[in-house]
Amino acid sequence: MEHETTLLVESLLVADRLAAEVIVKGLTQEISPIRIIENVIVPALEHIGKGWEDGSVALSQVYMGGRICEKMVDGLLPPGAPDRKGQPCMALCVLKDHHLLGKQIVYSLLRAAGFELSDYGNISVEEVVERVKKDQIKVLLISVLMLPSALKIKEVRSKILDMGLDVQIVVGGAPFRFDSKLWRAVGADAMCTTASGVVPVIEQIMEVSHGQ
């Protein structure tokens, strides 16, 4: 399905929703929704993510591509569909940072990959820790633009440890791109340079937890 993936990438890069829908609709005659997602949509988003990483694709293209795919996947796998990936229990937030674009992109891309997750929005350290405990979150994704927000992750890690919770913290955003050591310094378990890079990180976390 490389050809379809290539065509989908081309349509997503110019935010041509109709062309993208035609490609995906054509595939639904032949293969199951989950295979379309795994074999065409996710590879297309990964391709765009790699382009973002090497500078050949712009953020607006990543955002529009993710948004178009999220809506198509909602059509293929409605929320609550049995093939939706409900595990691990995940939440996504920004920490007192009013720059929400990165969070939106990650949310769209994970949903486009068939995952379900909670969107906590813009939240304080105290609030996020409480909600993580209450919702029994296993993976907390934190998107960051401003440096002070990145530094707040250290407080989140500390409070999660104090409460004895087993939570993986996955971070991403501009400060981590400009300082490759920062994610470890703030106590994160993983850092993603692209939104599509979150998918393999989640899958790896699932493999480890299943192996235990």
Added chain:
Amino acid sequence: MGNRHMTSLERVLITLGHQEPDRVPLFLLLTMHGAKELGVSIESYFSQGEHVAEGQLKLLEKYGHDCIYNFYHAPLEVEAWGAEVIYCEDGPPNSGIPVIQNIQDIQTLEAPRIEACTCLEKVLTSARLLKETLQDQVPIIGVVMSPFSLPVMQLGFNRYIELIYESPHLFQRLMDINTRFCVDWANAQLDAGSTAICYFDPVSSSTIIPRELYLKTGFKVATNTIAQIKGPTATHLASGRGVSIVDDLSKTGTAIMGSSSLEDLSEVKAACRKKLTVLGDLNGIGMCGWTPEQAEDEVKKAIAAAGPGGGFILSDNHGEIPYQVPDEVLLAISRAVRRWGQYPLDWVPSP
């Protein structure tokens, strides 16, 4: 250039002419550090033009760099449009809920008048005070958000991207309104004493939108806006990539391009040679953890990459040095540019 003492303004003007002055000019684009100098909170510091003028003068004396940066923070402009500014203790303020809640409101949106905005008046006050003190010794840099980038705060980033792609008429109307505001705001700062205007335009960078889209949008907006600003301008992409649009940027009428540390500085310099002066590209986030020795190394690397031939101003890559950067690092940068930035740069190997 002989041994005659050169003022900062002379140094900068010569480098803008793509010639070598006495040494590489240094722009420490410090905003919040002024609050540290005055021993007040960031919110208190930015509440009065007098504070910012005093803070900038103290920073100039302490670090001996080559500009005054009369920039408060990005949300200041949307405060003029009615948005809330949310301060924090250790970083630049955020803008609150976007002022344009429904994109259809753009149809009836009107730009605020500069003279009616107390938040903007503070900036004009500090510009006047700084000009009175410094006259033409040191360039005073005023700042505007470009009409093309302001909507990130007016609408929120995601809705703005959707507007660009999906609502061309509303997009154009917003650009028209924002351009009027931006031109008035830039010219008010020039009238108050600013020497030049930094045109912050991160959305135009190829990190944020592809070049094809930039040529249809941000490029046209910048060309139209910059032509109406009655003074020199520098375009800053705020850490975004720009090497692929250097030729386009030079056609907008700007004189300087802020360079990102994500790009190879020598490549940026080669692309800009004789067209644009390069401003950059010390990694502001990285600076937070540098030792003084690292700071010196980074200054040397930047000067070796972009210093020869003039047309280069050493600076950070974002246009706002993080509050967390220690004074000793800034002092080390200042010392290093004096040690390694003297022209001719005999220690730099020929390409």
